[in-house]
Amino acid sequence: MGSVQDNVASACTTYYDRFRRQAHVTPKSYLCFLDGYKTLYKEKHLGIAEMAKRMTTGLDKLVEAAASVDVLKKELEVKEQEIKVATANAEEVLAAVAESAAAAEVVKAGVLEVKERAVQLVSVIAAETAIAEEKLADAKPALEAAEAALLTINAADIATVRKLGKPPFLITLIMDCVILLFRKKIESVKPDPEKNFLIASWGESLKVMADSKFLNNLKFYPKDEINAEMVDLLQPYFNFSQYTFEAAKVACGNVAGLISWTIAMAQFYSVNKDVLPLKANLAVMQGKYQAAKKELDAAEAQLEAKERELAHVQAQFDEAMSLKQAVLDDAAKCQSKMDAATALINGLSGERIRWTEQSALFKSEIERLVGDILLLVGFLSYSGPFNQEFRNLLLSTWLNELLKRKIPVSMNLNITESLTDTATIGDWNLCGLPTDDLSIQNGIIVTKAARFPLLIDPQIQGKNWIKNMEKANDLIVTTLNHKYFRNHVEDCVSLGRPMLIEDVQEELDPALDNILEKNYIKIGSSYKVRLGDKEVDVTAGHRIYITTKLPNPAYTPEISARTSIIDFTVTMQGLEDQLLGRVILTEKAELESERTQLITDVTSNRRRLKELEANLLHKLTTIQGSLVEDVSLIQVLNITKSTATEVKEKLDTAKETELKINAAREEFRPVATRGSVLYFLVCNMSLVCNMYQTSLAQFLERFDISMDRSTPSPITSRRINFIIDYLVALH
Incomplete structure (x- = not known):
């Protein structure tokens, strides 16, 4: 690995000699390269091992499912015979159910007939009861008044009356009416000349009042027993001029309530004499109703017995049907398992072939990982400051060195595909990253390198x-030089937020040294970092981006060791693609909008396809037990597979659409090519004389002016020539 560092150091010298651009490597760069190698090797090795395990398990599950389908076919044949037997049993029991149901219906009809008679009797009774109650309602006010009057009398009042040696005459008359109503013995009728009325039977009255239940007997007096004779005997008393409540109130106080009671009893009789025949008839009707009810109870008991018999037969039928349904359900479940498993196996036939081929390559891929990781980490650690030519040269040198030392390595290793995916690149392009190879590589280094990037x-x-x-x-x-720079750095590190430090010169703030070098202090399970004179909590996920506008800065080796310096200077191809987008946006805006939407859709679909395939393999390999036993999971796998197929079809359609859009865009490629060449030509004029200075912003402004002011034409070729001529003349 030391030769990698030596090769880069030699390339730095050559790069400076050719392009007068400085690049440095230090021992710290080499240590960072070694750490990155260990990290990426572990990550890739675990990823390949996990994928190999999943694919092997997935293939085993598919083979197991294929064998299970054959077993299910045999089980289904047995189930079909069981269905025939269960159907015959159910039909036999169904005949018995029909017979019992017919018998129950006959009994039920008889019950309904008896019930109808009983209902009619109830209606008649209710009607006559209503008439009687209506007539009795006429006497109700008087009865209520009498009851209220009785409530004013207590035992003490009665006792006081009894003790009177010579009671008021009106009291004796009231008590005569009471004993007449109670059918007590009354003395012979004799006139009382002094009072101009009859002589009262006070002796019998005292006996009646001596009863401790006297007041209770008054309250619960059997009013229906009052007859015409009793009322006739009461009439002389009622006709007596002093027989009034007011007079009684003066004569005997609270005991005056008895006079209201006697009058109310007579009034009740005048109403009740018409109600008594109705009550007698009601008693007869009640007897008929009780007889009908008894007959109804007997019929209902017979019906209940028939229904129990029917329920017993029905239970036998339900049991037979449930057995039949259970067999049908088992057969349907078996068929469903077999269909789902067959559909899944057929649907995954392509993946099965691909997984089988991929599984065979995993071993050799792991063997080549030693050399592949060296190329990938070397690219991330060292290639940032160089242009495309020197990056390719370094990779070629490292590859030759690996082959020379007989270290396993992939001959056609694609750096871009190994470190990122097309969906991520699509997102970068939508965010404004140029589409040329150098810019894509720069994006990979910015997001994947171990050190924070300096652009x-x-x-x-x-x-x-x-x-x-x-x-x-x-x-x-x-x-x-921002007045809150330290606060921004602290927020970035402590809150896990990304931070962009823009427009730096050739020196960085020393306060950043610990953060850039990741000199974190572990305290328990958390980390801190010293920022100036204070310690700041470190939150995972924070990112620092540093950019400079200097076209050829001379950074010190220390800064080169602390950051990943990346040359983001625009390339001719990258600028050409940018200019082509501006031309299309002006000349055919709908085409550029369609292209942008297409890139968005393709990026989304690619990411979704990748997630679906990973999800499919994950679900297939995490099944507990046999694949065919979990029908719902098979359905999920089938849905995932069908969705993945739809996404693939969308990607194929998008690819065709992209070709058509690109073909239409290529018509204006000459304008973009000429513009890119012209920009770099103007830039190189500074080598002749320093007065020739320009910026991309200035050039893009002039480029837009050339499209806006050049002569319009419906013919594309002529329009292209007009734009190019105006652009050249403008410069």
Whole structure:
């Protein structure tokens, strides 16, 4: 590996002699190269080993699935015979179910007939009850008033009345009415000339009041037992002029409630005498209803017995049907497994061939990893400051050295394909990175190198690309002389944010030394770094980008050791592609918009295809047990495979569309070519005299003016000539 460092040191001298551009290598560069070699070797080796394991497991699963399909075919034949037997049993039980159901229907019809009679009786009873209640409602106010009056009487009031030696005459009359209602013995009727009425039966009244349940008997008096004779006997009392509630209230206080009660009982009888026949009829109807209900209960019991019999037969039928359905489900499941597995095996036939071929190459790929990693890490560590010619020269030298020492290495190793993928490159192009090989390599070094990048970027195309690429990651943009520069650096390191230090000169702030060299201090499970006079927490994911506008800066070996210096100076091919995009954007804007959208779609589809293929292999290799046992997983694999096929078709269609768009764009290629040549020609004029100075921004402005002011023409060839002539004349 030491010869790699020696080769680069020799190339630095040659590069300076030819192009007067300085590049340095130091022992620290070599140590960084060794660390990068170990890291990348471990990463690639683990990746290949994991992929080999997955492919081997996936192939084993496919072979196992193919064998399982044959077993499922035999199981399906057995299931078909079981289905025939289960169907015959179910049909036999179904006949018994039909017979029991017919018998139950006959009994059910009888039950409905009896039930209908009972319902009719209930309707008649309800109607007559309503009539009786309506008539009784007329007496309800008087009864409620009587009950309310009774509530005003208590036992003490009755006891007071009993103790009276000579009770008021009205009290004796009220108690005569009470004992008449209670059907007690009353003394012979004798006139009382003094009172102009009858002599009261006070002795019997005292006996009635002596009963401790007297008040309770009043409350629960059997009103239906009142007859016409009793009411006739009460009439003389009611007709007596002093027999009123007001007079009773004066004569006997709370006991006056008894007079309201006696009057209410008589009024109730006048209503109840019409209701009593209805009640008698209701009693008869209730008897008929009870008989009908008894008959209904017997019929329902018979129906219940028939339904139990039917339920028993139905349960037998359900059991037979469930057995049949279980056999059908097993057969369907078996068929589904077989179909899904067959479809998967057929769908993965192409992958099976590719995986088989790839598995055979893994061993040799791991053997060649020793030399391949040396080329890749050497490219990332040393090739940044050089142009395309010297990068190719270094790779060629290292390859020859490996072959000379008989170290296994891939003869056709593609640096770009080994370190990134087309989807990522597509994202870079959408963010403004030129599409030429040198710019793509620069993008790889910026994102993959172990050291933070320092971009020699006089045309600021690299800076614009970084700004677009890191826009979504909350990029910090600063300069060395910014008043908050230290704060920006601290935010970058402690919060894990990307930071762009733009327009530096040939020296860097010493405060950056520890961060650029990654001299982190481990404290427990976290890291800190010294920034000036303070220690700052280190958060994973922070990135630092440094750019300079100097076309040929002379950086010290120390800066070369701390950073990955990358020459981002525009190339003739890169500028030609940029100019072609500007021409198309002006002359055929819809074509450039379509191309940009196409690149976006292709990039997205490529990334999706890669994810789908990785997901397919991962799911296939992580199945526990037999592949055919998990139908849902097979369906997921089939969906993933079909989706991957659709994405491939979209990529094929996009490729054809890209060819058509590129063919249309190529018509204006002469303008871009002439513009690129003209720019570098003007730049080289500074070698003749220092007064010939230009910038890419100035040139692009003049290029746009030449398209805007040149003579328009519907004929493409003439329009191209007009633009070129105006551009040349403008310079």
